[in-house]
Amino acid sequence: MENSQKLAGKIALVTGGNSGIGLATAQRFVAEGAFVFITGRRQAELDAAVQSLGNQAFGIQGDVSKLADLDRAIAVIKEQKGRLDVLFANAGIAEFAPLDAVTEAQYDRQFDINVKGLFFTVQKALPLLPDGAAIILMASIVGIKGFEANSVYSATKAAIRSFARTLTSDLKARRIRVNAISPGPIETPGLNGILDTPEQVAQFKAQMVSAVPLGRVGDADEIAKAVVFLASDDSSFVTGAELFVDGGMAQV
Template sequence: MTKRFEDKVVVITGGSDGIGLASAQLFAEEGARVYITARRQALLDQAVSQIGHGAVGVQGDVTNVTDLARLYERIERDHGKVDVVFANAGVHEPVPLEAIDEAHFNSTFGINVKAVVFTVQKALPLMTEGGVIVLNGSIAGSKAYPGQSLYNASKAAVRSFARSWTNDLKERGIRVNVVSPGGTETRLIRSYFDATPGAEAEVIKGVPLGRLGRLEEVARAVLFLASNDSSFVAGHELFVDGGVAAV
């Protein structure tokens, strides 16, 4: 196992499950000092135990700027720096246009957009040249899937942030990229499939590689974007989707 992240401080929001947890495990195995966040303490504790390697869990809600500030205050006390931010926390609540209400709008944009902004903003005072920001997007930001326009738009915003922030942060030597998964075997998508008959078969039918992605496949893409292996990659959206967006 290589140690590309030896002594690097890595922050992952939504790190107690799914892509966040899988990424945290790989970062830790490659030597990183990993900090994860989640709202539920029990899941957070379980994830920290699973990750090992001295990982730290800080309970909090990413839509609450006070909680985010507390996260970075802890990291500043412990290490005085942040090397990598993976703004991973997100929500997928498909609702057709006619059924959208204010609560659904606030939830989707609060977690998928607002939280991304302040997760990154609050990290910046601790980041120096060579720092990396990876945002978790989705092919939905480009594909305009029906019945989930708010989700699609929220992920399009994430894609736009990577472009804008690449320009905003270039003088500081901080790179920003997006990893955009397609259908991936997560608890979130499994609950959606279980509640929507035929959805899984329909999704797989549209994937050139003929299957859902695996968590570790997305996590490896995250680590690539966060590492020096991608040192000349900036403002980019890396699709990890079995060919859906490209074909």
């Protein structure tokens, strides 16, 4: 991994940083010179992730949909480092179901983690964010697309896109930049975990690939590199934006 140190001396938080895009981004942040706090719900996975990241990372077990867990995470960061220069609100889940099969539990789970959890992660981090800090919100191309059996998940991601706009306005006096990143289909444990059988996963990926102009599923590190751009001074005049990293899937 090239060593450009775009985040030298920065303190970062990646929620849901124990796997997939979150872990890939934490790896990039460390490589670019940042100290990274990661959160995750599963302790064993969190420990393994921290071990892979090395001594420039620290894991905090917690669920973003539980505000007490968020308070605890922010308290740990305040005690250890005293500030937070970069926040990547990445934690999220996807559950697909046709309209007539969506349950209240599925609805609540996705909105609690993807929307409520993300919003209060940002709110509770604010006291630690210096003026000029960077916030990146994990959205998705589903926020502007109408895929079948995606109603609730897509609505959560559309809400996140909206937050990138409104929070930019709320925080403009402090020059805190807020941007959303919207991946297309990416090879992650999350993608493989939302379908029941390997055959279904293969079929789903084949469908996705056929709709991507670049002709393939993306890699988590390709998202991570784009997050580094939004976290660093390379994007110093970018705020309120949605950066699509989707192989063209939602663009043509």
